[in-house]
Amino acid sequence: MPLNSQTRLLPLRQIELPILQAPPELKIRTDRDVEVWKSTKGYADYLLFLRRLSEAVVDCTLPLVDHPKQSQEIDGILALLDTLSNWVDEIPPLQTPQRFGNLAFRTWGARLEERSDELLSQLLGEKFASAFPYLKPSLLTSFGSFLRMDYGTGHESSFAIFLLCLTLVRFLQPEPDEERHIVLSVFVRYLQLCWKLQDVYRLEPAGSHGVWGLDDYTFLGYIFGSGQLRDQTVITVASVLNPPLPQNNLYFMSIMRVHQVKHGPFYEHSSQLHSIAVGVPNWGKVHSGLFKMYEAEVLGKRVVVQHLPLGGLMEWDTHVDQRHAPSMSRDAPATADTRAPWAQPR
Structure with a gap:
């Protein structure tokens, strides 16, 4: 079944807040907990949400032009996000020497x-006041660790979960026009804020896979960006090797961000992205390969997902109808191998 028709036949469940008990908390402490999470309703909802967002763009x-105006939500x-960005201007970095990160963060x-609580109240109003305890934990973990002063794909995933939870309570609507703006308005603004936080407060990457890592800080921008380009035949995958790139999709924006913060040959400091550019024939395969890699390298790694607040709207119920939990990859399910398909030795 084609991805678009499969995605649209599987609507996101709406969750009624009165049925919920405890708010989300840190549930993943062992590798076994990771496997349990993969069988939960919350995990299935998250995979489906990302697929729907990718399909929408x-x-x-x-x-965005020639599309319906974005909603008030x-x-x-x-x-x-603009308020949080203004706070960065109001809280300048400390000038004292600091080896890792800046304590102003x-x-x-x-x-x-x-x-x-004030931010959520301004955003949601009284109608969704009962949702505050279920949304606050993921919002607080969306911008980095204030203890370690770092940022990585787990924090990025937490923000995506925050957006999913807003959809599950129907503050946001699971409709293509809304989902398009979730990616190309909200997520773009979120990335810009996180880049600002990284630059101003010199945040460290929250872990790295070294030569097999896609990006020191982020992943979803590449998934959504390759989704934008998925059916493209004029713009080749190899075109990313010829910067500067137009800032008209999230993949190119993410590549140019790498060039901004890293120096030296692209094939040395970003070997995985370089391998994609020279070894993957079309954007459709890039997109499906990145989904598979995200499942394995991010969602399947305890050191990443152990910091995600789960439960509540991200239901920790393992009785999942597997028809509603398809793999994010159209080609094959994620495997234990953390390397992407194009990185396999031949």
């Missing part, structure tokens, strides 16, 4: 923790 370019999330994080 196929053939779309930035900035999208405007509200953008306003929240902890001040920024403390303000987020202190004002998170």
Whole structure:
């Protein structure tokens, strides 16, 4: 079955808040817990959400034109992110020598923790007030670790889960136009904020796979960007080797961000991205391969997902109808091998 028709036949479940008990918490402590999570309703919802978002942006370019105007709810999330960005300007980095990160990031994080209820109230209003305890943990873990002063794919995933939870309570609507703006308005603004946090507060990458790593900080931008380009035949995958690249899709934006923060030959500091550019024949295969890699390298790694608040709206119920939990890859399910298909020795 084609991805688009399969995705649209599997609507996201709406969760009624009165049925929920405990708010989300850290549930993953062992590798066994990771396997349990993969069988939960929350995990299935998250995979489906990412597939729906990717499907919504196929053939779309930035900035969004000739599409329905974004909703007031999208405007509200953008306003929240703008507020957080303004805080960075109000909390400059400390000038004292610091080896890893800048302690001002902890001040920024403390303000987020202190004002998170206020931010959620401004965003959601009284109608969704009962959702605050289920949304607050994922919001607080979306921008990095204030203790370790680092940022990585787990924090990025936490923000995507925050957006999923907003959809599950139907603050956001699981409709193509809304999902398109979730990616190309909200997620773009989120990435820009996180890049600002990384630059101003010199945040460390939250772990790295070295030569097999895709990007030190982020992953979803490459998935959504390759989704935008999925059916493209004029723009080749190899075109990423010829910067500067137009900033009209998230894949090219992410590549140019790498060039901004890293120096030296691209094939040396970003060997995985270089391997994709020279070894994958079309964007469809890039997209499906990256989905598979995300399942294995991010969602399948305890050191990443142990920091995700789970439960609550991300239901920790292992009785999942497997028809509603398809692998994110169209080609094959994720495997224990953390390397992407194009990185396999021949």
